[in-house]
Amino acid sequence: MISQAEPLIRKLESITDLSASEREALRALPMRIQGIGPKQVIVREGERPSHCGLLLEGFACRYKFTEVGKRQIFAFHTPGDIPDLLSLYLRTMDHSLGTITACTVAFIPHGEMRALFRTHPSLAEAFWRDLLIDAAIFREWMLGIGRRPARVRLAHLLCELVTRLRAVGLESDFTVPLPITQTEIGDGLGLSTVHIHRSLEYLRQKGLIRWSGGYLTVLDWAGLQEAGEFDVSYLHLDTKEPARAHARQR
Amino acid sequence: MISQAEPLIRKLESITDLSASEREALRALPMRIQGIGPKQVIVREGERPSHCGLLLEGFACRYKFTEVGKRQIFAFHTPGDIPDLLSLYLRTMDHSLGTITACTVAFIPHGEMRALFRTHPSLAEAFWRDLLIDAAIFREWMLGIGRRPARVRLAHLLCELVTRLRAVGLESDFTVPLPITQTEIGDGLGLSTVHIHRSLEYLRQKGLIRWSGGYLTVLDWAGLQEAGEFDVSYLHLDTKEPARAHARQR
DNA sequence: CGCCTATTTGATCTGATTCAAACAATGTGG
DNA sequence: CCACATTGTTTGAATCAGATCAAATAGGCG
Numbered sequence: 111m112i113s114q115a116e117p118l119i120r121k122l123e124s125i126t127d128l129s130a131s132e133r134e135a136l137r138a139l140p141m142r143i144q145g146i147g148p149k150q151v152i153v154r155e156g157e158r159p160s161h162c163g164l165l166l167e168g169f170a171c172r173y174k175f176t177e178v179g180k181r182q183i184f185a186f187h188t189p190g191d192i193p194d195l196l197s198l199y200l201r202t203m204d205h206s207l208g209t210i211t212a213c214t215v216a217f218i219p220h221g222e223m224r225a226l227f228r229t230h231p232s233l234a235e236a237f238w239r240d241l242l243i244d245a246a247i248f249r250e251w252m253l254g255i256g257r258r259p260a261r262v263r264l265a266h267l268l269c270e271l272v273t274r275l276r277a278v279g280l281e282s283d284f285t286v287p288l289p290i291t292q293t294e295i296g297d298g299l300g301l302s303t304v305h306i307h308r309s310l311e312y313l314r315q316k317g318l319i320r321w322s323g324g325y326l327t328v329l330d331w332a333g334l335q336e337a338g339e340f341d342v343s344y345l346h347l348d349t350k351e352p353a354r355a356h357a358r359q360r
Numbered sequence: 361m362i363s364q365a366e367p368l369i370r371k372l373e374s375i376t377d378l379s380a381s382e383r384e385a386l387r388a389l390p391m392r393i394q395g396i397g398p399k400q401v402i403v404r405e406g407e408r409p410s411h412c413g414l415l416l417e418g419f420a421c422r423y424k425f426t427e428v429g430k431r432q433i434f435a436f437h438t439p440g441d442i443p444d445l446l447s448l449y450l451r452t453m454d455h456s457l458g459t460i461t462a463c464t465v466a467f468i469p470h471g472e473m474r475a476l477f478r479t480h481p482s483l484a485e486a487f488w489r490d491l492l493i494d495a496a497i498f499r500e501w502m503l504g505i506g507r508r509p510a511r512v513r514l515a516h517l518l519c520e521l522v523t524r525l526r527a528v529g530l531e532s533d534f535t536v537p538l539p540i541t542q543t544e545i546g547d548g549l550g551l552s553t554v555h556i557h558r559s560l561e562y563l564r565q566k567g568l569i570r571w572s573g574g575y576l577t578v579l580d581w582a583g584l585q586e587a588g589e590f591d592v593s594y595l596h597l598d599t600k601e602p603a604r605a606h607a608r609q610r
Numbered sequence: 611c612g613c614c615t616a617t618t619t620g621a622t623c624t625g626a627t628t629c630a631a632a633c634a635a636t637g638t639g640g
Numbered sequence: 641c642c643a644c645a646t647t648g649t650t651t652g653a654a655t656c657a658g659a660t661c662a663a664a665t666a667g668g669c670g
Binding site for chain 2: 172174176177180181182184196199200202204205235238239241242243244245246248249250251252253255256257258299300339343344346
């Protein structure tokens with residue numbers, strides 16, 4: 111029951127401000143730490159978890175299968191995320207959570223999270239913001255899957271991953287760890303593995319990225335953003351973001 | 361500032377239990393009621409609303425455009441919904457909200473909602489549940505758009521709409537108002553209007569549905585559910601849902 | 611070294627788009 | 641109440657983005 115709240119604190123600080131006492135409260139959360147191998151299920155669709163899983167190390171994803179066995183990945187998760195936070199309010203999981211690489215997960219009892227929310231309302235608000243950003247990412251993915259061609263979709267996803275990894279300090283020099291398979295990318299974008307490979311090839315040939323050995327390097331950030339129609343605002347990374355030009359009061 | 365909270369109460373009661381005092385608190389919410397014509401924007405991407413819009417009458421939707429002008433609809437909204445509730449915690453809208461038909465919308469100041477959440481924590485929880493179900497619907501749409509063929513996708517959407525309209529009392533005898541255009545359905549499913557028409561034709565010819573004059577009738581509910589691979593559980597309609605066969609404690 | 615998993619490449623097929631046009635329904639103003 | 645305009649539906653034909661199938665190559669790792 112040693113606390114390892116630092117990745118979580120870092121994550122929350124990327125979307126909100128935390129006071130010293132809030133950071134303390136997070137560090138005081140009791141958690142059971144567990145290692146989980148690659149490609150394992152953490153929580154299965156239909157289960158009713160009694161704990162939330164805070165991802166400390168590794169990559170995870172949430173997904174669901176079609177009746178004919180096709181998989182759609184809804185989200186990729188990185189250290190600091192609590193992918194099944196929603197189980198606190200929706201008792202039954204409507205999708206599964208699994209690891210991509212080997213992971214370290216800290217399980218926090220639901221009761222402890224609820225107590226934290228009661229004693230620290232503004233922390234509760236921070237977590238709600240996180241849940242809402244999660245949904246905003248779903249929307250952006252929907253826009254891509256439904257309406258953007260494969261190359262744009264792929265470039266957009268890479269932009270998102272780089273941005274999110276940067277926000278939690280896992281980027282340096284436009285290089286991020288990305289130990290994800292082309293098949294997994296395909297399952298996230300609603301595309302076949304073959305087509306992912308060809309789209310990746312396109313981005314490589316345009317000199318936008320390099321990707322090998324589990325690390326992605328963005329060679330041309332502006333170009334990749336353009337290729338992916340990437341506008342970071344949907345990630346709501348800055349609480350104090352300036353008003354947009356076309357913003358208006360109702 | 362006359363309150364018209366009944367559709368909202370009905371909606372919340374479909375996903376949670378409300379006490380008499382909670383219902384009273386909802387009725388006491390001050391709201392400015394406004395009629396809005398069909399196909400109008402209610403809140404535009406980039407804006408920072410100071411109110412939430414409670415939909416009292418009519419159909420609305422949330423959407424976003426691609427850079428090349430393709431639209432993806434993320435959600436269809438029916439009376440009782442507060443489609444922009446998220447603006448309470450995410451200051452800047454990352455997508456737009458607009459009407460489909462003429463609508464009556466009750467605008468509630470953010471401050472009033474926050475006060476309500478403070479004085480009635482379990483109401484706050486009900487709204488959070490609603491927001492999480494919203495995200496669950498996004499996931500289910502993603503699964504369809506990414507991994508299901510057009511006919512299945514369409515049948516699934518129809519099942520969802522009928523189920524949701526039933527939950528708020530807008531269904532009778534497997535007939536629901538559905539004043540939506542084939543183009544709008546297409547924008548929701550990531551398909552072209554032409555293909556929606558052909559897929560609809562297929563469902564009609566299979567004797568599953570009848571749809572005309574703005575009303576949809578499901579002729580074969582079991583058949584439509586099967587055609588759409590529809591499993592209602594993602595809508596989390598019942599707080600007290602029984603454990604599924606494969607549910608397990610961690 | 612040999613096994614297993616992931617990437618790469620080529621060929622073919624198909625679900626869905628696009629384009630184009632006819633047709634139906636609905637609403638509007640004179 | 642009708643002519644006209646507008647919006648939505650229907651139909652057909654051509655085309656294409658991406659899937660599927662199949663097989664070769666390349667990495668990792670015990």
